[in-house]
Amino acid sequence: MHTHQQKILVIDFGSQYSQIIARRIRECGVYSEIVPWRVSDEWIRSFAPLGIILSGGPESTLGENSPQIPECVFHLGVPVLGICYGMQAMALKFGGAVESSKHKEYGAARVSLEQECLLTQGIEDRYQEGALAAELDVWMSHGDRVTRIPADFRAVGVSANSPYAIIANDEKHYYGVQFHPEVTHTPQGQRLIERFVRDICGCAALWTLDNIIVEAIRKVKESVKGEHVLLGLSGGVDSAVVAALLHRAIGKQLICMFIDTGLLRHEESKKVMDVFAQHLGVRVIAVDASEHFYAALKGVSDPEEKRKVIGRVFIETFERESKNLGDIPFLAQGTIYADVIESAHASHSAEVIKSHHNVGGLPKDMRFKLVEPLRELFKDEVRKMGLELGLPYDMVYRHPFPGPGLGVRILGEIHPDYVRILREADHIFMSELVAKGWYDKVSQAFAVFLPVKSVGVVGDARQYDYVIALRAVQTIDFMTAHWAHLPYELLDIVSNRIVNEVSGVSRVVYDISGKPPATIEWE
Numbered sequence: 001m002h003t004h005q006q007k008i009l010v011i012d013f014g015s016q017y018s019q020i021i022a023r024r025i026r027e028c029g030v031y032s033e034i035v036p037w038r039v040s041d042e043w044i045r046s047f048a049p050l051g052i053i054l055s056g057g058p059e060s061t062l063g064e065n066s067p068q069i070p071e072c073v074f075h076l077g078v079p080v081l082g083i084c085y086g087m088q089a090m091a092l093k094f095g096g097a098v099e100s101s102k103h104k105e106y107g108a109a110r111v112s113l114e115q116e117c118l119l120t121q122g123i124e125d126r127y128q129e130g131a132l133a134a135e136l137d138v139w140m141s142h143g144d145r146v147t148r149i150p151a152d153f154r155a156v157g158v159s160a161n162s163p164y165a166i167i168a169n170d171e172k173h174y175y176g177v178q179f180h181p182e183v184t185h186t187p188q189g190q191r192l193i194e195r196f197v198r199d200i201c202g203c204a205a206l207w208t209l210d211n212i213i214v215e216a217i218r219k220v221k222e223s224v225k226g227e228h229v230l231l232g233l234s235g236g237v238d239s240a241v242v243a244a245l246l247h248r249a250i251g252k253q254l255i256c257m258f259i260d261t262g263l264l265r266h267e268e269s270k271k272v273m274d275v276f277a278q279h280l281g282v283r284v285i286a287v288d289a290s291e292h293f294y295a296a297l298k299g300v301s302d303p304e305e306k307r308k309v310i311g312r313v314f315i316e317t318f319e320r321e322s323k324n325l326g327d328i329p330f331l332a333q334g335t336i337y338a339d340v341i342e343s344a345h346a347s348h349s350a351e352v353i354k355s356h357h358n359v360g361g362l363p364k365d366m367r368f369k370l371v372e373p374l375r376e377l378f379k380d381e382v383r384k385m386g387l388e389l390g391l392p393y394d395m396v397y398r399h400p401f402p403g404p405g406l407g408v409r410i411l412g413e414i415h416p417d418y419v420r421i422l423r424e425a426d427h428i429f430m431s432e433l434v435a436k437g438w439y440d441k442v443s444q445a446f447a448v449f450l451p452v453k454s455v456g457v458v459g460d461a462r463q464y465d466y467v468i469a470l471r472a473v474q475t476i477d478f479m480t481a482h483w484a485h486l487p488y489e490l491l492d493i494v495s496n497r498i499v500n501e502v503s504g505v506s507r508v509v510y511d512i513s514g515k516p517p518a519t520i521e522w523e
């Protein structure tokens, strides 16, 4: 059996948690995909899921033109689990009632399990002898609630604000939960999802790392045959994992190109060459294009303009250098599932999932056929695959780094000397975060170069030099972020080292802005 033989479909009503639902299913060893609720019945039938989960969503089922459950969902003869909005939509569909509640329920709640059902059997947070029912600790986030359940459903669980916190139609295997089992604040959530996916839908655990790698290698070999494949290595996780995977699949037929934009971090190009060329034996062509980038960026200070220039010079360099390599029919890209979902949702339809160009925004009219072996994987799966393929931990678990590199971390115009200062300062900051065990506790951290001069005193001499800002944030999705409360002692060491060791810096500041309103990057 192959990894996609038994799978679950997540129908998305716009919930911020939909991707988490799909990840939880995969953590049970079962392949899952997310599609927008407007997907056609035809698509759902051809996907042939063994079970369906209806997500939550920001809208009200009572609103005009509210998102609807696709018609065929209840004609496939497979179990269905509705979460929050998904449960309310299912209740309405079968003749139940939903009302807007005056009391929004947001946060931790307790559900009393007043009746047994297959979904919750043996799953509880506490059960006291003599108590009326076992209890589940759950996470709620809803305004509306179900106030009457359809005739063929039973009320299984109740919370203070939801008379129907869990409902079940045992015969059809339709279940509804008002809370969110997918979030970690529901401690038994993963077990509930596993119960649904493995026991109720009957999916075997075929989605395992070993199987995924074996299949990905087989697919690549089948499509590429004896031809060559070109891959742009960026130093980021996704392209690194594609390189390791393709190298394992097709060996010397893979040619990687690594463009040094001059805007990379400390020893980044050396590290990439060490890992890929020396350690793994991958064919890597290193192109030092820093002078081209610096020349094109001269006099450019607007952030968006800088991004455009960097993107353009990247493409020009890639095209020019790839022509020298002769006729290579395939181009590999590190597109991952998040990119695919984004394009599908932007177009409101799973059918028009487009290829997402993420390697320096390479244009579509390049003559290549695409190889995208990570298209179905979430970031955490990509990372696990990278480790399994022998990539070093610190490369696979590195913080994200923007495509335009240090270019958007030097405010205003870029000068090679500013790059040198920023690189050294950033390296000190990163080394200290790693040494003090803080690197993995923050989601992203970096230094920013401020082209303003400030007065300082070093020894007896007055110094008039630049300012470095340190930024460290904690976030789940990078859409919102909190500044990290790094220990003062750590900031103290970093600040001292930067001022003492990096010539050209007289002052270090720490950025204490959240997102919103401030973005994570400064430009």
Ligand code: XMP
Binding pocket: 307, 400, 401, 402, 403, 404, 444, 478, 515, 518, 519, 520, 521, 522, 523
């Ligand atoms: P902001 O600054 O928008 O950043 O809060 C959110 C996340 O996106 C990254 N970022 C970029 N990544 N090209 C990229 O590939 C870019 O132009 C770019 N701008 C920001 C940023 O590092 C953070 O992780």
